[in-house]
Amino acid sequence: MTVSNQSFEQQSIQPRLMDYITEDKLRETLPDVSVSYGVVKIESKEDPFRFVEFIFRKSAHLFAYGLLATFACVAFIPYPNKPRFRWIALISLLSVIIVASIDELNQAQMDSRTGAFQDVVLDFVGGCLALTIIGLIIWKKRSKAKRKER
Template sequence: MLWTLLVFHWSHQSFREQSIQPLLHKLFTKEEIHDYIPQVTVRYHHTIIRAQSDPMRFIEFIFRKTSHLVVYAVLAALAYQALCFWGSRRRKRILFSLLYVVVIAMGDEWVQSAAAMRTSAIQDVVLDTAGGLAGLSAAVWAVPWGIRLWRTSNRIKRREAGR
């Protein structure tokens, strides 16, 4: 629940409050990073970003979209884990977690539409859902597998230490 509140807190912030461009300009000059930026043009929600001509904007764009993926991956994983306490079946937990992510993503975009200098985009809902699917995959398959692997390695270590 706390993570959901954090998502909506970030949605209320203006674009300027969240911008990393001032920090990027302090750390680098356009010339310093020019060789590291690909020759690409990105079209996203009525915007065209040319990486070579505006590298700071491009880096911020990549940072923002990666943030969407990560924030919603965490949200989905936390939702799935929270539903584990209710003891519902695995399929229901997966379905409800994914539904929760989609509803929060749509609510997030709705809140952003009212925030200063922010826009609402269906592409972000799709991106958020993709992040949610990644987080859900980690919570359902990767995390339990990692825990089993960790437990197995600890048992092996204890057996070897006992010899």
């Protein structure tokens, strides 16, 4: 069973958080922040465990789809015609959008989950961040190589 097919309750980190910190201590530690995401508004001081879980889940989207974009990028690099990085990045981002959309459609079909367009956007942002970092690394290496040639 994939994570996408698990119910929200099966994925919840709130019970584990409660083992390590009290609600009052967490409430004290967190800044007074509220986040609107789609039709949901989550306030750190009102429901601190839910807030931490929300931040954790959305960070996981950024990280996981950043990795997907990275792996897709690396998979396309060895082709003999050596396409430019921007084409590889475009294909990688298209892969991210397709996989993220399929994942959210899958979740929308389940009774215990909801699919959210905002998650596809967040996944896309994760892919963009990862590819920006890769692009900067490639640019820096090329700049260094050009300086050595002079």
